[in-house]
Amino acid sequence: MRLQRLIPMIMLASIVMLGTACKTFVVKDVNYSHQLESVLTPDANGDIHDVRHGLTFNIAPFQQQEFGEDDSTRIQEIRLIRDAKGYYFITANQFKHVYVMKPGSGTLKMEKKIKISEDRLEAPALNFRNNTVQLVKTETNEIFVLTEDGIQENKTKEEKS
């Protein structure tokens, strides 16, 4: 009789212990940053392969986002860099924006589309300085400090996606 009363308690205790053991294992303070941007040339299908960082994707969505469906402008080179949190910052010549992309399971999801200027960028470059991503407009020597939320110093230029 007494044993019958104890069985539910034992089962409950077992479930609690099992749950504790299966709790997600997390490593904190991971730094995903790339010290140097990757400058990649798309192949005939629009695929780029970042051999050094083991990343492959198609640039067609960026083409569409930046130039629209009908524009025939082709992306010659795409530039990307990753910040410490793991966001990808992607831009190219003739872009007006820097795309902040969050990696998912087999995906890159746009977190922010940061407008840099009204004119198309002629020679953008992405640097990783002081633990932040910077966009350098080399033609004008302007520097924009970027985060996943947008331009750090001049938030008016941001455009919420």
Added chain:
Amino acid sequence: MKRLISSTYIAVILLFSTVLAVAQTSDYQVKKNYEESYMELKTAIRDAMTVNQIDSLTKEISTLKYRNEEHQELLDDALYPETLESSIANLQQSARNSEHKLLVIEDQNERLDRLSNELSNYKSEIANLNNRSDSLRNAILDSEKSESDLSELVKRYRNSMQKRDEFVLNMIDSLFITYKDMNGETMAELSNQNQPRSIQIGDNPLKVIESVIDENLQILKSNDETLQTKDYLRMYVVQNRFNEVWDRIGNDLATIYGENNSQQWKSRINNKLTDWKASASKNMWASMDKYIEQNGLDIGAFDNNKSFYAAIESFINNETDASQEKMVTKENYKDFETFYNFWNGKIKNDWGQFVQEGQVLTMSQISTIDTEMMNWRDEAKPRSFVIPILFGLSLLTIVGLIIVLARR
């Protein structure tokens, strides 16, 4: 005023530096520029043709390092698994390797230049000596002079031939010294780099070698009566040395100087050397045989080193046996003395240098013959009977004295 100028100057420099500092650069561009400069330097080092070029490239490597030191952290990351330091070290090592190779090539070029001059000198000197020998020979043939004058002419002719052979030996030694260490990669490189220079007809060692062989063949085939065994021994030695050197460097010489006909050159010279060897050998052994015969010795037939040694050994053994049989005769001892004079006076002394250099007899063969000669001498030496007679007389005297004393 001076101070003002100086201050202005510093200000301008500072301003310029500030402008440079303000100019924003792409890290990717920094890496790309570095990689481009690196590759340019690497190619320039690979293609450098002189040590001076390498020296100037070494300075450029230092400048590249200095220019990029401020980007060291960035480049260490960008060049992974290399670093700025290791990639610069690689360049410096390449420059050192290239410099070493160029130094070897330059040294070999200098040696070839020297050899080229030497060959020209040898060639003209040998031609002079050939002319002199020819005119002396003609003078001997046409001579109506007295015996003493003729003898003087022959002496001068033989001296001239000896000098000529010495020049040929010096020339072949120079060739050997120059080419003996040139092989493999360096040789191929040298052959490619110096093709236009080295194949000058006048300096081509293959042609010089060929002409020397031809001249020697001509002399040997002329069956010159004025030449003596020593002259033929010397010619035999020269031929041996020529063969030896050709075996060591002939391949390389034909590769460098034979252009597209290296195989033809090789086989042509090989054939001529075989011909020369046969003539030199035939003349030398014939002359040796004649000399021995003229000196009243009959050691049997021989026409090479092996049969010569066998003939001598057999002759000594036979003579030793004969001496044992004829104990009380001076005839065998006379034979011994004649052979002893030939052996010690000619083979070991007058011709000794050539006998050894030409391996006419080896040192061990000479030593064996020496031992056998001593046996022969012991057997051939006429016995004296004076001592036994004196001993007998002494013995008789002692016995007589004892008998006389005993009777008393």
